[in-house]
Amino acid sequence: MVEQPLVSVIMPVYNSEQFVGKAIQSVQKQTYSNWELVITDDCSKDKTVPYIKQYINKDKRIKLFELKNNSGAAVARNTCLDRATGRFIAFLDSDDLWHAEKLDKQVKFMLAHDFAFTFTGYDFIGHTNKVISVPEKINFQGMLKNTIIGTLTVMIDKRQTGTFYMPLVKRGQDLLTWALLLKKIPYAYGLNESLSSYRVVKGSLSNNKIKAIKRTWHNYYYELQLGFFKTLYYFVFYVFNALKKHYS
Template structure:
């Protein structure tokens, strides 16, 4: 059962080697890695080409113009051949047993959509002692007010969920995609084990809380076409869950620091 790893890449020369290595180190070996370069201006493509010479499971597609992650991911999905689709951006990382655990979980339980907990690291790869924990299951209504699904952790079984395509928006296209899938009646099942590492890169939209919140509002009103009253309710839920998640992460850092002092 092949897994197609979809990796959009834009100016990732500082990180792409680590990202590829984290896929090469997977204990589950039946995969293809499709890296879609979104007109990088650094040495990202040259680095990827060196890996292609080492391992033919890695492919590189170069877009003709800078189009954003949604276009890049959709192109990767279009040319992929695996039964399963997994997502991993060009600056994030997987634990070595990520695919093995997830594919086993999905096939044993006949699950079409799964995601996992993940850890947060700094731009330089330092562990920030932050772990995003996930629920056992989430449906459409639950996800509306909770962006708990990390794109780098998602695996989808195309034998069950056949139509996977991201809306052509510059940000939050992954959130909108999960909503579109769950709106059809599917559920997403969580594995509460941190099997990936999300890198916080300075200047990214996801690292700007206000901009990220406004992008969520755009998804509610323009993509999901929620009424104003419903959008306000789920937006407040989103803000509450974001604050709760942030407070939990701060407590984890404090507890870790206290434990270090005790030792």
Template sequence: MENPLVSIITPSFNSAKFIAETIQSVQNQTYQDWEMIIVDDCSTDETISIIEEIVNNDNRIHLFQLQKNAGTGIARNTALEKATGKFIAFLDADDLWKPEKLDKQLTFMKANNLPFTFSFYDCINEAGIPLNKRVEAPLHLSYQQLFFCNYIGNLTGIYDVNYFGKIAISSIRKRQDWMMWLTILKKIQFAQPVPESLALYRIRENSISASKLDLIKHNFSVYRTHHRLNLIGATLCMIGFLFTQLLLKPRYSKTIKASI
């Protein structure tokens, strides 16, 4: 019996420094039944030529190019439309997977009859040097917990298309993954992670992840747009969010707080 196909969604934009290593981390997977769908958002560096050279030697990798710069949400949705796998996974063009990532997650999902799972992950800097920081999450993550903090790293999530269908991604520029996980948990109520690190998240200089103030602004936008809360309701949720960040979350993570 053939293994189910995993469709890997990868948006790219000016990722020449990292994209070959990212693709290599997929090619190095012990689980080999995958397709990688890369959608480029009008890169102006050597990203396209690097990907094309790799595509010529691996027919599981597919490259599509947007006609105009539209953001990662549009790029991810374009890739999602092209996906043919039973499972959808996500990997941005500068992040990395450990070799047994897919194998361990799919085995975990099957053993526990789960339509969705994620994992812990480690952080590296722009040069790929480990920062000795591991992002962990509750082993029984509820919708309410996720509402106040995005515990799920985009590079770790996998969901079953047969159970959820293809979940369209918001076209807003930031926090798209958090809204997708909230949509998933609203349906299944709680999620279980594989309790080990299976991926490497690259913290870029001047990135949204490096600016806590910008993250707070974008989280506030999620409460206003995704949850459609009024100004007062969104403000109260942000207070709850900050309370979670400062007081409650450390009990779940031994080395670093989950991404806000």
């Protein structure tokens, strides 16, 4: 029997006691068993840490690291990435969920085609009919035009991409990371099947559309240094496709 490559699951947490247990359980329920769950707590003020430790006591595949100062999601994710030992890197935030066959299907998809970067479709918790479908593949320019790559669906083969980290920007570091990776590799490939469930949390950063629009302009213009006209070009497509995704 061929040994399963190790998948490192990256999970930043902050004041997550309400949902983190369900997120951890969705990893434990995976039909693919060779994973490690690397969690970094960003100085939670609630019972997140003792709650996670209850899971660690029963499952040694779960690892917890604690930041000394509240530093933001990018630092928390990068702390996880520093300590991840797997060939494959996957991302799951503490309020989202995976379907049981997510890792199994995505690893097989990547190995069968030797893909370095993949993403999948996903659905929304509490919205039974809303499903995000994904294209067969997308390049750097295509990614800038929309928000189709959901962080909770991403898997990276670090053997092909090499070590990578998320930029230390205040917000939108995940989408900026995918853009920077797609400057190095030609395409990210989509597995058009809903394998994850995204939770819309009222008042969350990702749920604030105005802030999302502002941070996207900032990241395109200042971080990726596209220049004014290219930023404007991609930004118009981004806004249109974001509205289409959320309201269609």
